Amino acid sequence: MGYVPPPLPQHGLEEGPILLKDGRTALLRRARPEDRPLFLDFLSRLSEETLRMRFFSPTSPETAADLLLSQKPEEEKVTLIVLAGDPPRIVATGEYVREKGKDTAEVAFLVDDAFQGKGLGTLLLERLALLAAKRGVRRFQAYTLAENKPMLSVFQESGFEVRAYREGGEVEVEFEIVPSEKAVERFEWREKVATLASLHPFFFPRGVAVVGASRDPQSVGYRVLENLVMGRLxxxxxxxxxxxxxxDGVLYVGPLLAYESVNQIPGPVDLAVIAVPKEKVAGALEACGRRGVRAAVVLTTGFSEREARALADLARRYGMRLLGPGSLGLAHTHPGVRLAAGLVPLPREGGLALSSQSGTLARAVIAYAEGMGLGISSFASLGAKADVSSNDLLQFWEEDERTRVILLYLESFGNPRRFSRLARRIGKKKPILAVHPSRDPVVRALFAQAGVVRANSLEEAFDVAALLALGRLPQNPRVRLIANASGPSNLALEALKEGGMEVEQVDLGSTARAEDFQKALEEALASxxxxxFLLYVxxxxxxxxxxxxxxxxxxxxxxxxxxxxxxxxxxxRLSGGVAVYRFPESAAIAxxxxxxxxxxxxxPLVFPDFPDLDLEGARRLLEGKTRLSEEEKARLLQAFGLPLGEEGGLELGLEVRPHPLFGPVFRLLLPTPLGPQVLxxxxxxxxxxxxxxLLRPLEGHLELGPYREVLLRLSRLVEELPRVESLALTLxxxxxxxAEVVLRAD
Structure with missing residues (x-):
């Protein structure tokens, strides 16, 4: 069995926004001594039965708070809390405690009665397991009453291999927390369920409020209302x-009844489109939260990054998700929905899902797609991406049966490592195309590893989308190229060969008639x-x-x-079941x-495992260190089975440097008189x-097997030891x- 990389949450592992199973939002963070009043409030709200299940006997809130907030070194205890509401209140807490020097820790949880059944126990278990594994803990133990069925269910459904022992009225459970394929799949599945639940009000709203609706045809509020009505929501x-x-005392906007505030709306409202001046957005968002609105699209622009984050934080306190600010809106062409919630009219229905940070660009892109005969399944303009991101949308489109192809226009990444994991999974089911204005080689590496079809321009992206939208993929690399013009045919031939395809060229000559094309086509279909590929001039x-x-x-x-x-x-453009191009190179590249x-x-995605790794020895070696001696560097590398010394042959450099967004980046370097060349x-x-x-440039020059193993062992080192900030090896x-090794300060 290969190595299984641990899962990555969308936000911080121990601090950041989280999603409950029902799609509502909350905040996760570490507990602090100054949280005692919050703990007392939390514990005083719990039923006697809930307290008994956690502490096994009647316990006062004061005693329970002291136990939960008892201080120990970070290596021995981690306590997490979940906050929700406005003002924020603790609704769940979880902790693990380990004996010094042991690789086993005891784990326990406590969830507010009103929030039980929303997946918080499972989420806390996952986060604590990931944190503990990074600190060298290999297994969790837990003790619970045999009658505490919900807690036992959390353990049994975690994806970990749980062993349970019953003695009297108590049950002891024990399980390894090293990530397994099953445990990671369960993590991904649970996160997807929560994400889909949180996005459901955007794409399937029971009612839509337009805050800032207007009858002035020049206003944003008028256009939003017009698109919703004309799209036949x-x-x-x-x-x-x-x-x-x-x-007569009744408010109207055009022919529609209007309301002074969202609180006066009589029916259900899942989605609010906010189109008010900047200084009124926060008040409108808060009113929506108090009304129980689940999703908001903020069209208003002009927010700084800090101001946008403040809006997202405000929305989260009410369990609400936010698209924008500065969004152009979203659209969903499902015939049972027909939603055009923003400044874009309802597009033609089809199989292309589209996300764009740029609102103005999105309008042009949708128009271009329609001109191609390529319809839209759904569209979202992300704006400032303060909350909802392309990572969220990818998970929605993964499960959307109407979406065949996903096209992303990205200007920045929120969590690129999470994007990579999601794209690798979703790309196995549906193609993902991406346009990114940067020519940064790290971005190219990200797309290549994640299986994302990277395009240099939007036109190129749509060239590929036209083929992918047909719903078929070539079964082999052979192409029958039928043409009546040798010059354009040769242009296509070279582009196809450069792309690794095998071309069977059929030149019909410039006087070819329709029957000549038909005969050549019949032969091609039988081949x-x-x-x-038919080329006609x-x-x-x-x-x-x-x-x-x-x-x-x-x-x-x-x-x-x-x-x-x-x-x-x-x-x-699409014509029947055929993609038709103006230029042969465009078709060939696509x-x-x-x-x-x-x-x-x-x-297959294969992460090779190495059973000879000494992970515990490596972690002990780094404890309390800010730098390593030459001998300690050698011991660290030996713990991961990296061969030391020198052999004859080519000298290479191998660097692993941290990137603020993309995490550890591997660079293979060839020393030259003019400086190192990045291979x-x-x-x-x-x-x-x-x-x-990574080693492909050296193919034919070296026996690559040993170098491949060095790379893979080094990858395990940087994944297992986050304290290692960077490495520079000479091979x-x-x-x-x-070797040069730089450690990250604690």
């Missing part, structure tokens, strides 16, 4: 504006080629429609595409990218494929001749 719309027109001997009609009518599982030169309009995605999709970059943790890709042969 399948549910009620409630205009909210205390200054709306009043007739073993995985794709058929108008020469006066065959009509375009007569050439394309047999291609559209073909009944095949092969991937079909065509290039028709000389046409105006978009670069690519096909090569689609094949590369197919190859990645079928490649490749990859992000930790490395799969077997990642290590092979002579596949052995470490010299």
């Amino acid at each position: 399948q549910g009620p719309v409630y205009p909210v504006n205390p200054e709306a027109e009043r007739r 073993e080629a995985g794709s058929v 108008p020469m006066g001997f065959a009509e375009k429609e007569a050439v394309l009609a047999p291609l559209r009518a073909a009944q095949t599982d092969k991937l079909l595409l065509a290039s028709v030169m000389g046409e105006a309009g978009v670069r690519a 096909l090569a990218r689609t094949w590369a995605y197919k190859v990645w999709r079928e490649e 490749g970059e990859r992000l930790s943790p490395l799969t077997l494929k990642d290590a092979e890709e 002579r042969g596949a052995r470490v001749a010299q």
Whole structure:
């Protein structure tokens, strides 16, 4: 069995926003001594039965608070709390306590009666297990009353291999907390369930309030209301504006009844679209929270990063999720919803899911997609990304049956390591295309490892999307290229070969007629080629429609595409079951990218394990250290099985440096008289494929097996020991001749 990287939460492991099972939001953080009043309030709200289940006997709030807040060194005890509401109140707490020098810790939880059944016990167990494993704890123990079925269920459904021992009325459970495939799958599944529940009010609202609705055609509030009504939303719309027109004591915005505040709305309101001046946004958001609104889209712009975070914090205190601020809105074309909640009219229905940080760009992109004949399943403009991010949307689209292809326009990353994990999982089911304005090689490495189809431009992204939207992938790298013009055919040929495809070129000549194309097509469909590429240049001997009609009518599982030169309009469009391009290079590059995605999709994600690692020895070696001696560096590397010394042959440099967003970055360097040349970059943790890709420039020059093992062992080192901030190794042969190790301050 291979190594299983531990899961990564969207926010901080021990501090940050969390999602409950029902989709509501809360805040997780470490407990502090000054939290005693919060603990007393929490404990005084609990029923006697809940306290008895936790402490096994009647316990006063004061005594319980002292026990829960008792101070021990961080290596021996970690206590987490969950806060919810406004003002924030503790609704759950969990802790683990270990004996000094032991690799076993005792774990326990306590959840507010009103919040039981919302997944908080499971979430605290997961977080405590991840924190403890980083500190060298290998197993958890817990003691509970046999009648405490909910707590026993938390352990049994955790994904860990739990062993239970009953003695009298008590049960002792024990389990290894080293991440396993099953435990990580359960973590991912639970997080997805919570994320989908939190996004449901955005995409399936029972009612929509427009805060700032107006009858002024030039106003944002008017356009929002118009898009909701003209899109034929399948549910009620409630205009909210205390200054709306009043007739006989009743407020109206156009033909719709209006309300002075969201509190006056009689029906259910799941989603609020806020289009008020900046200084009124916080008040509007708070009113929505008090009304029980579950989701808010803030269209208002002009917020600084700090101000945007403050809005997100305000929303979370009410269990509400926030899209924006500075969002253009969202759309969901599901026929049972028909939601256009923002400044974009309801798009044409289709299989493309689209996310963009730039609102103005999003409008143009949707128009371009519709011009291609490519419809939208749903769309979200992220704006400042203060809360809802592309990582959330990816999990929604993973489960959305109407979404075939996901296209992301990213200007920045919130949690790129989490993005990578999600994209690796979701990309195995559905293709993800991404456009990012940066040419940073680290961003390219992130996309390559995650299986994301990276495009250099939006046009290129849509070229690939047109092929992927057909719902078929090439079954092999062979392409039958049928053309009536050798020049354009050669352009396509070179682009396909550069993309690793095998091309069977059929030159029909410039006088080819429609029947010549049809005969060549029949032969191509009967061949073993995985794709058929028809290239047509108008020469006066065959009509375009007569050439394309047999291609559209073909009944095949092969991937079909065509290039028709000389046409105006978009670069690519869907025509029946065929993707048609203006330029042969565009079609060829799109096909090569689609094949590369197919190859990645079928490649298993393998994280090799090494049973000879001395993890405990390595952790003990780093305890209390701020720097390592040469002897200690050697012992650290030996603990991970890295070979020391020198062999003859090529000298290489291998660096692992921290990146503030992307985590540890591996760089393979070749020393030259002009300075080190970067041969490749990859992000930790490395799969077997990642290590092979990093070493690809050296193929044919070295026996790569030993170097691959060095990379993979080093990846385990930086994953297991977060105290190691950076490393710089000199390799002579596949052995470490010299090493620099920098430790992170505690």
